[in-house]
Amino acid sequence: MRVLLVGINYAPDLIGVAKYNSELCESLVTEGHEVRVITAPPYYPAWKIPHRFSSSYFRTRHIDGVRVTRTPIYVPEHPSGAKRLIHHASFALSSAVPALANALSWRPDVMIAVAPSLMSAAFVSFVARRVGAKSWLHIQDFEVDAAFDLGLLRNGSLRKWMLRTEAAILKSFDHVSTISQPMMDRLILKGVDFDKAVEVRNWIDTRAICPASRMTKYREQLKLGETDIVALYSGTMSRKQGLEFVIEAAIGLEQSHPHIRFILAGDGPDKTRLEQLAAGHSNIHFFGLQPKESFNELLATADFHLIPQKAEAADLVLPSKLGAIFASARPVIAMAEEGTGLAAEVIGAGLVTPPGDSSALQAAICQLSEASALREHYGEEGRKRALDRWDRQTIVRRWSEVMADERKSTGAMGIGPTSANDNIGLPVEDAVRLP
Known part of the structure; x- marks a missing residue:
């Protein structure tokens, strides 16, 4: 045709x-x-x-x-x-x-x-x-x-x-x-x-995005070891993502959980504001857009991924990054209302917290950071879903x-x-x- x-x-x-x-x-x-x-x-x-x-x-x-x-x-x-x-x-x-x-x-x-x-x-x-x-x-x-x-x-x-x-x-x-x-x-x-x-x-x-070692060049660049936990956001940085809640959660965990590091990778009109919010906090790291050939390694760097979303954006869009996260065999924490499309996709392959609630996000981050077996289980389920549905x-x-x-x-x-x-x-x- x-x-x-x-x-x-x-x-x-x-x-x-x-x-x-x-x-x-x-x-x-x-x-x-x-x-x-x-x-x-x-x-x-x-x-x-x-x-x-x-x-x-x-x-x-x-x-x-x-x-x-x-x-x-x-x-x-x-x-x-x-x-x-x-x-x-x-x-x-x-x-x-x-x-x-x-x-x-x-x-x-x-x-x-x-x-x-x-x-x-x-x-x-x-x-x-x-x-x-x-x-x-x-x-x-x-x-x-x-x-x-x-x-x-x-x-x-x-x-x-x-x-x-x-x-x-x-x-x-x-x-x-x-x-x-x-x-x-x-x-x-x-x-x-x-x-x-x-x-x-x-x-x-699903052939290009696949499970890989978490010890990547990105961890090496940040001098992170096996015991450090990485929570990763990768994608557009604009108002509808609600990334300020990730910054709030990271700041709240900086003293009590210094081994949890937050990486925000990408670009967008809200990036400068987010960098200003995170200024002075050593557990928050920013990367720019990564080349296509490095994307799988970036995803593999994470112990789990973050998908923040404002309540107003529910079911107006399904974040496209979700399929890649699943394919990389990493769990995800999504901010979504119960019953929304994003929540339905994530349940069983990660955790769902209410949008706009940085305290609930902190609790979910702590839960996954302390449960390696649960992370592995969610990651395997995500990979299975990527092959079946994406x-x-x-x-x-x-x-x-x-x-x-x-x-x-x-x-x-x-x-x-x-x-x-x-x-x-x-x-x-x-x-x-x-x-």
């Missing part, structure tokens, strides 16, 4: 949505499809375009078999709610011309839009109908809900208008997919038909098959099991379970 993807994030950005857009397209090429991408220059999570990409607009390059065209975009240095709206609007406008040109000249079989950014998605479904292509919207997070629930935007009238616009966009696509069962439930509540909804998990390459090759191949089947049938199928006992490819009526 010919597949045209329009998405704001793509390689060489290393984390977040860019990683999955890139790996999806590369895997589709491996499956024998022709793939083109309309995207922006890399800018995330530092919110800064590298100098070498500042003059690459509307130029086309081939990356691992994928034809990639980059368009101009406004990137705010300090991304407030209003500036984010302008940011996404700039991509919607600049991507429209190359998206239309490719659709008319190349005639794709499937046009995929990835949210974020939802603003550019409306034009994708419009063009797909005009050229006879199937349209597919893939939602990595519910950006409208997140913007208001996290306080980035506050105007009630604007929220109502944006939700109406979102509903119209969702209904305009032949299929709408998202990355977890609770997010599937939210799609249905937003009015997406059962036969249009598809679950597509954020996968992990394997990249299996999930992407099913996505490819569903897109091919879509040319012959209007039926939709789930991609990626919703529980340990589910099978790949359940009809969505079986996969979606409303409360």
Whole structure:
């Protein structure tokens, strides 16, 4: 098939949505499809375009078999709610011309839009109908809900208008997919038909991310030994993660548990503030984004991983780092409300504490730091789940098959099991379970 993807994030950005857009397209090429991408220059999570990409607009390059065209975009240095709206609007406008040109000249079989950014998605479904292509919207997070629930935007009238616009966009696509069962439930509540909804998990390459020795170059760099316990956060550093609770827990344990060290690896608009909060505390260490070839070693450094999350972000997104943590055979402590998608994924492979409660997080950290057998048990269970539910090759191949089947049938199928006992490819009526 010919597949045209329009998405704001793509390689060489290393984390977040860019990683999955890139790996999806590369895997589709491996499956024998022709793939083109309309995207922006890399800018995330530092919110800064590298100098070498500042003059690459509307130029086309081939990356691992994928034809990639980059368009101009406004990137705010300090991304407030209003500036984010302008940011996404700039991509919607600049991507429209190359998206239309490719659709008319190349005639794709499937046009995929990835949210974020939802603003550019409306034009994708419009063009797909005009050229006879199937349209597919893939939602990595519910950006409208997140913007208001996290306080980035506050105007009630604007929220109502944006939700109406979102509903119209969702209904305009032949299929709408998202990355977890609770997010599937939210799609249905937003009015997406059962036969249009598809679950597509954020996968992990379980061959590249695998169990390894905890005595890594990162421990050597920090002069940490066998008896030191490492609690690791790796990923984007922004407001919705609630990383200040990790800092609070670390400060609270500094005197009583000096052998527990905290590593925060990554980048993002909140990193400077977090470094200021942690200043003067010797048990908290920061690393920048690590190269892809070192990622497995970074994950292996941890005795357990931390996934903080604010209560307002529950079920708006499933943290993509979870699959990698499981694949590395390390346990996890997640801050999540009981009954949320994140809590359901973690129970049995780690501990769950209430969001926003740094005291509960401290207690969970102490519990795991003192129980090596429990850490090993949770790690083994996580690895098992990664192989069963998050394997990249299996999930992407099913996505490819569903897109091919879509040319012959209007039926939709789930991609990626919703529980340990589910099978790949359940009809969505079986996969979606409303409360």
